[in-house]
Amino acid sequence: MSEDWRSETIDTVRSLIMAAEPAVVEEAKWVKPSNPAGVPTFSCDGLICTAETYQDKVKLTFARGASLDDPSSLFNASLGAGTRRAIDLREGDLLDEAAFVELVREAVARNRS
Template identity: 70%
Template sequence: MADWRSTTVDSLRHLIHEAAPGVTEEVKWVKASNPDGVPTFSLSGLICTVETYKDKVKVTFAKGASLPDPAGLFNASMDAGTRRAIDISESDMLDETAFGELIKSAVALNES
């Protein structure tokens, strides 16, 4: 994958590492239909996963339903009991500051 999705994933990866120094990144769930696997980010527990689809990049926060989201970044998995996600399409502009705050809040929740 060498298109807007890979650029978006690289940007997200940078933002996550910047907001959560010491975060562990692993690639999980590699299979024929998804040879790149799914990047997962953990610090004192799972923070989020980053998945690529044909028309979007999805960042799923493991405990998103318990996180404050004053900027309203969550726009997917809103009915899930625990998770919340951000779907990013090619034309979307992510509020990087608010995203960093979500990452920091997720780490703080994991550490509480």
């Protein structure tokens, strides 16, 4: 992926996830010719979320997002899905970093329970 707002967003999200839980493991999954770098996935005692880039957004999909409290209403996509929830970030969007860190911590706690 070229260096643009999407890669900067992924770098920011990566830093926040690692700050929330240093034991998180990042892996690239679903590597294919159309996506040679794969999809960054973040796990800690189970999958936390994936970070996919699209032409117009970065999509952060939480594997068990439907079971997480989201008092700051970060989730704005996949709201009708039975298990997952997502945060779509478009160019210029500001992520509530403190709320995101808490969401990651809650996801880790859910994985550990």
